[in-house]
Amino acid sequence: MIFKKRFTFCLLLLCQIISAQHDSITKLKEVLVSDTNLKKYSDSQSVLKLNDSIISKNEALLTDLLNFNSSLYFKEYGRGMLSTVSFRGTTSSQTAVIWNGININSQMNGSTDFNTISGTDYNSVSVKAGGGSVIYGSGAVGGTVHLNNDLDFYNRFENNLKLDYGSFNTIGINYKTNISNKKWSAQIGISNNSSTNDYKYVDKYTWKGEQRWNRNGEYNIFTMSANLGYKLNAKNILKLYTQTSNTDRNTSLVTETETPSKYINGFNRNLLEYVGSFGKLTANLKTAYIFENYQYYADNSINDYTYGKTESLITKADFGYTLFKSTQINGIVDYNKTTGTGSGFGTNTREISSASLLVKQNISTSWINEFGVRKEFTDNYKSPVLFSLGSSYQFGQLYNLKLNLSRNFRIPTFNDLYWEPGGNRDLKPESSYQAEIGNVFTFSNITLTQTFYYIKIKDLLQWVPGNNGIWTPQNTDNVNSYGAETLLSWKKQFGKNIFSVNVTYAHTISENINTKKQLFFVPFDKATAAIAYSRNRISANYQFLYNGFVYTRADNDPDEIINDYMISNIGIDYDFNFFDSFKLGFQVLNLFNEAYESLENRSMPGRNFNMYLILKF
Amino acid sequence: MKFSKLFLIALSASLFVSCSSDDGDSNEPQGIYDNGVFILNEGSSGQGTVSFLSEDFSVFTKDIYTAVNGDDLLGKYAQNIFFYEDNAYIIAGGSDVINVVNRYTFKLVDKIETGLKNPRYGVVKDGKAYVTNANSYADWGAPATDPGNMDDYVAIIDLKTNKYESKIDLNATGNRLVLENGKLYITEPVTSTRLLVVDIAAKKLEAPIEIGSNADCIEEENGFLYILRGPYTNRSEIVKVKLSDKSVSKITFPETLDGAGFMDIEDNKVYYTVGSSVYAINANATTASTTPIVTSPAGYVYGFAVNNNRIYIADGVFTKDGSAYIYDLSGALLKELTTGVGTNGFYFND
DSSP: OHHHHHHHHHHTTOBOOOBOOOOHHHHTSOEEOSOHHHHHTOTTSOEEEEEHHHHTTSOSBHHHHHHHHSSOEEEESSTTSOEEEESTTOOGGGEEEEETTEEOSOTTTSOOOGGGOBGGGSSEEEEEESOOHHHHOTTOSSEEEEEEOOEEOSSEEEEEEEEEEEGGGEEEEEEEEEEEOSSEEEEEEEEEEEEOOOOEEEEEEOTTSOEEEOTTOOEEEEEEEEEEEEESSSSEEEEEEEEEEEEEEEEOOSSTTSOOEEEEEEEEEEEEEEEEEETTEEEEEEEEEEEEEEEEESSTTSSOOEEEEEEEEEEEEEEEEEOSSSEEEEEEEEEEEEEEEETTTEEEEEEEEEEEEEEEEEEETTEEEEEEEEEEEOSSSOOOOEEEEEEEEEETTTEEEEEEEEEEEEOOOHHHHHOTTTOOSSOOOEEEEEEEEEEEEEETTEEEEEEEEEEEEEEEEEEEEOGGGOEEEEEEEEEEEEEEEEEEEEEEEETTEEEEEEEEEEEEEEEETTTOOBOTTOOSEEEEEEEEEEETTEEEEEEEEEEOOEEOSTTOOTTSEEOOEEEEEEEEEEEOOSSSEEEEEEEEESTTOOOOBSSTTOBOOOSEEEEEEEEEO | OOSOOOOOOSSOHHHHHHHHHHTOSOOOOSSTTSSEEEEEEOOSSSOOEEEEEETTSOOEESOHHHHHHTTOOOOSSEEEEEEETTEEEEEEGGGTEEEEEETTTOOEEEEEOSSOSSEEEEEEETTEEEEEEOOSOOOTTOOTTSGGGTOOEEEEEETTTTEEEEEEEOSSOOOOEEEETTEEEEOOSSSOOEEEEEETTTTEEEEEEEOOSSEEEEEEETTEEEEEEOOSSSOOEEEEEETTTOOEEEEEOOGGGOSEEEEEEETTEEEEEETTEEEEEETTOSSOOOSOSEEOOOSSEEEEEEETTEEEEEEOOSSSOOEEEEEETTOOEEEEEEOOTTEEEEEEEO
16 A cells, blocks of 8 residues: 555654644733643653644544544544553553543543543643653553643633534534633633434445444533632742533444443542742642442433443642742642442542652753652552653754653542443553653654654553353453654645645554564554645535554454555535634535444444534634 | 354254155155255355255255345345255344245245244244344343343244244244154253243143253154253253153263353264264263264364264354365264355255
């Protein structure tokens, strides 16, 4: 395949992450980012930031946003259904999702379902490649996805409403308001995304010759957020982030005869933060309460379900001190208490404390070093000492070299430890060593980032049949994952015409050390491209996704694969310039009506349509 | 499927003989899949599959259902196959469906799509199939009186029309079954401690027989039911129920044979597995044998059968294809095969 060859060529130049377009407006104003360490301690790694202008060009759910704009690979159990991620060839619980600085991966299964999150609820979504357990804890092995709400302190009253209507009765209502002055800042948002989701399976027929379609695929995702900031004075700031969400989904059927089931899950997150700056000393105190729950109805028609819920209390104190002009240190202690109750694992509580130290050294304007170390204390498992070491050196204007070495981990979940039957209280965390080299080239309007990485993961948790046929988790496998990521961005203005191009490409080898086989459901290749054009009030964009084939079996049986697929979307919108902005847009998704799936017999939709209205006032 | 699955004994030899005798004395193959064994693979994230091995080992096909029926989906968690006249009936428990295929060509004939809820095992009598259905599942460790443990039933299916006809509620859990003298005898290894008895003419439950927990494989021989139970924390046993008076006797295994798995009866000999080893005793023996005939390399024995002087062992693997091992009765390896995902049973088409 010519396409593949061309990309293999690119791969030689490998890459990493690009800071995609910034909203030029917000640059000038004071913005208080929610996750200061993301900014402060990621110079030696790559961060791809997707701001709200990119978010609004994509379908609402986070899977679509990241699938078409980053090198993350997703497995979806049908459109809108359970969606799990693989980053740098790691498992779904080795990518940590971070909400305003707090790790929100499920305490029950360790991962995040990216179809329960709507991108529009955030000001930006950032994808940080590589290990981050020193700062973000469990699961930051392949990388981290950051959902950020930033608070602005300037006089404004802004409303942003986006309405979507698309095929399969897909309806999106997303509203956000920002009210702020120099002392106060409030951001309130509501989103609701739903679909009957009864799309036809392209070229699929039952044995009776009837067209197959996505049965029992209805979903509804509702989220409400309120974020508040208050500047007591120049030195002291209080912030409160709250979010509550409910996802009510049926689970799409593989065959027509299956019993329809449904899955309801939700969360409630509250974070109170204090930021104090006193010359050389900074203090950041956080208290968070996070609740998550699910109910699974094996049969829609019966009011009988299994359930699980966890409550976590997190407190964190982060003190920063500027030692010399060039050296800053942060000392962080945190305490996390999680209580889980479920029909599958009874009631259990786990307490984890940790202490970490971060050091950043700006030796010169072009040379930055980072160092971090973290140790957790808990009765539940033996915790390794985590560390990270990084360096970034800017050679002239053209070239920036980044090096990073880290040790990361993923702790056993409530399911792993306590599930009845089979839970294993004698598990080790999965742990990894990671090394990466990033090269960032900048010439005029082009940024090219290439990153080569190598991850050695040991004690991978896997559920295997034990004695008496009861499945139980064991630390079975060791994996070497290595590869290269390339990010390319280009932006150019010719008179009134503005062009931009963003490309990502990842080549991933993720190999079981014992069997020398590629992990199943890890593609060797994934590429995305987004091309945007705007002139005056018109803008148009084209999105492209190539997902290479994946094996579905541990023995890499060549007959048992999910085929590669290429998906294209196009969109156009026009700003009528009523109010601050009044955009009407139209999109064609899966333009070429490709029949594809990311899991066996989980067909995705063919060509479909969406229109939207974005109103700012 | 965390359920421990065994070979279907329901398909007792007598049933087969009666079927094959209809075919006349000639053993002329009636299609490419005549005279061989169907190996059922329950699947994991993907669909179940069926492999075929000819009697003389000359032909092996890994996935005959797809080879013959193309795109059609067999269903999730393929659990059991039973036969009637020219058809084989493949139960896919996770998809609430029974695929009806021609047993000689494996061409899809029909699908039984109604009246099933987590179907498990089936037997046939007078043109009707009796299929156990787990219906809803209770939580692990829930009492036997939990609604999920009270709603299992036997679906009655007319095999002339392939339509669900009616059901018999079990008011308990039911899984494997045999049919003898117009009665169903049903075991269930997770929750039940009793052998259920169902009169199929009256469609009524009779008094159950207390046999103890973890009873799974069941087979009839010489007027006795043989039932293997392998509790996790107690001694394994073969429970014998005399059909004429329902009296119960037991062969209790020594502790070294804890966690017995599967059992099959062939030519007056009872074969059973513990771990990866196979043992045999005479049908009238009163003590267990502790000397294995063979210990297979299977890491997780998930299916077992003895037929026509051969021992069949399935190694259940769920992240890739599993294996089947075929031995003669002295334990010599005759054939090793790479089958499908979650291989759980052997069904003889002869």
